[in-house]
């Protein structure tokens with residue numbers, strides 16, 4: 001353990017798992033990044049951005065908080081949707097705290113009720129997190145809080161803005177207060193359990209989500225096929241495949257004279273260079289895998305759904 005996480009040895013170390021759930025787009029991944037202080041999860045305003053269940057780890061003197069990000073719970077339309085729901089619901093089992101996120105800027109709807117139903121049956125402490133408070137007035141936040149209070153029997157409530165950082169520490173403090181005595185599960189310098197290949201593929205997928213609208217984002221699967229560090233050049237060479245479901249989508253992703261894929265590649269490369277701390281050569285190839293979202297084997301080959 002390094003100096004930064006040394007704690008008073010007379011106090012027992014505490015650790016535990018907190019699962020974040022909520023409707024798609026509630027702000028789960030953004031809150032996780034704000035808590036960790038670094039981008040470990042991709043975010044976008046497209047629903048169902050998160051396809052992997054993964055863990056993000058915060059280690060501080062005296063405690064370790066392991067956050068489990070989950071795909072947003074939603075009404076499934078295909079095998080991918082069902083797999084994502086199953087994965088999110090599994091993450092409610094055997095955790096110490098369940099944090100349900102409710103967007104302050106959107107009316108509570110059947111989607112939230114459905115998520116709450118699962119939260120109510122979880123055997124864990126329950127926290128209500130009102131998110132995106134920078135987008136709502138104090139009156140609107142109060143109204144939302146009152147409405148969400150009835151969704152379950154809450155052990156704690158906190159309002160946050162992951163964007164401005166407001167109350168992110170209060171969320172950490174509240175969650176920490178429910179951690180039982182326990183071991184340090186992960187090394188102190190580890191902030192996520194995703195492999196480098198998965199993070200790279202996800203960073204690329206994020207750029208596509210942000211670049212394209214309509215059906216394209218949901219039809220995309222990204223795999224980082226080859227990853228090589230070239231010591232002499234202090235550079236990573238990354239070869240990744242972007243899968244789509246139809247030829248027409250392939251054309252859209254590539255764009256006129258390759259302009260669209262080039263744009264995605266440039267943006268992803270900038271992010272990856274920051275992540276890896278060195279130059280990156282990124283090669284993106286677009287391939288068609290017909291109707292992969294209906295094929296459970298293919299979904300799992302991409303690593304979506306089951307992350308743990």
Ligand SMILES: Nc1nc2c(ncn2[C@@H]2O[C@H](COP(=O)(O)OP(=O)(O)OP(=O)(O)O)[C@@H](O)[C@H]2O)c(=O)[nH]1
Nearest residue numbers: 025026027028029030044048049050072132162163
């Ligand atoms: N203004 C504002 N926007 C936010 C905040 N938190 C998240 N967002 C935005 O809301 C959108 C969804 O955020 P995500 O963190 O991707 O949501 P998610 O719950 O992980 O979404 P899924 O992966 O679809 O389940 C993104 O465009 C974020 O930038 C916030 O505190 N303030």
